[in-house]
Amino acid sequence: MALQLITEKWSGEVSVVTIGAANQEGGTRSHAVKIGGEKSLPYLFKEGSLPNKPQIAFEILDIMPSDWPNAVSAPYGKTLNDPLEWADKCVRDYQAGILCVRLLGSHPDFGNKSPEEEAQLIKKLLKKVSVPLVILGSGDDAKDNLVLPAISEAAKGERCLIGSAVQDNYKTIVASVLADGHNIIAESPIDINIAKQLNILISDMGLALERIVMNPTIGALGYGLEYAYSIMERSRLAALAGDKTMASPFICFVGQEAWRAKEAKADDLPDQGIIWETLTATALIQAGADLLVMRHPKAVEKVKEYIDNLFRS
């Protein structure tokens, strides 16, 4: 008798979030990126369709990064001094299809740039590169509430992904994103109950659940990866069982976490950081990550290969 696969029938699916608006949609991006839409657990192709490949965004900062180990800053050379050149290099030299800009320079401790300066930067960046953008604040709640509305307006109509909304600070950013036609990142501290609550709070303000991308907060390999994995798995199981409040795609800040590991920073083993970032990313892809924010071009290349291989069969 032929071996019969036991497959699960799911009633729910992950929502599809579109990042970037091209000309015909009122934006100026060269293309849009779609994430989500899974109808099965990760890569069980026989169980349900997985219409969109995981995407990788290159992470750039608006200021020279102070804590990036040499191994990860070296490929970008002098462009690290200039976010526009840095962005251009990611797109031109490394074929980035999407960029993630972190406005760390607006943080009171890292330069305290004004909302107007950041808005100007975003406008210039939108001219310099044509890929869709993920835009993050500095993580300082009070300052983000000033900066994010300004950059949201500056990028109006470009359908960016803007973050992060957190449980104690979401109203201002949701209102801006709603008004300017963007998507939002809902961030929870590796806590599924807060993740769900935040999605409900955001949708109660009128932003459709289909415009939310969840940042479940992850740990790198050796630093809580399996905890993040289990949270993501449980969220995804709920989504597939029909819970729309848990059906948002995931964004995972892989580069940020991987390059924080002491193993990644080991000076005598320059490739180890690349391996760390690659393995953290591939494990999270198996947990259901839809958008990975990464740093090292070589790690990105490896992970892209991995994704292509997954979809080849």
Next chain:
Amino acid sequence: MLIIGELINGMYANIGKAIKERAKAEIQKCALEQIESGADALDINCGPASKQPLIDMPWLVESVQEVTDKPLCLDSSKPQVIEVGLEAARNKTIINSVTADPEKLDVIIPLAKKYNSQLIGITISKKGIPQNKDQRLELAAAIVASCAEKDFPVDNLFLDPIVLPVNVAQAQLKDILESIRDFKIISEPSPKTTLGLSNVSQGTNVRSLINRTFLTMAIAYGLDSAILDPKDKELMDALITAELILNKHIYCDSYLDAYKKK
């Protein structure tokens, strides 16, 4: 769990009147209110006073499916009434119900197959209502066997152990709860279970409390579906909370609201 709203029933004065006067809007309002409150499917019953159920049933079905595509639970003991309902239905359907008598099963199961409908089997027969859980299980097994014989998929079958009022058959309620669990082991895949909840509190003066207490206990025994009043908010909140405690939903502070968004 599958919540079947019970309020479109000619036995209720407002619905009985609406059927008689062909007040479609009244029926549709009742349908939408139940869905708004969390019903996943709607029971449709012309009521005992209907003089022309063969005409009333399709009229009810058509009135309701003008405003919703939720499944309709066609509620009658008469096969002809069920069949005219099935003919009129575009929405998914559940036949409510068939007893464990062979002559009923021989008629209703082919109907369910022909119209691709789900089916509720009640553990009752000509001999009357079973007096203990062994009799219930025997009748349930007869229904499952008949389905299997007629090639009707058992996962489209709901078994109803027949809930009796607490002030009539107090000693039986524990057996009824245990039957919910027992029915599951009759076959693989398992039949589903459902019950007409409100009967448990018939004739008492604390109906809502008895309903919701019995429902939460039944959910703990593995109940898959119930026919109930979804507009009873405390009942619905107890149902959602019982499922939460069984880890069927992820907790969050707004879990009651979240259930309605699902």
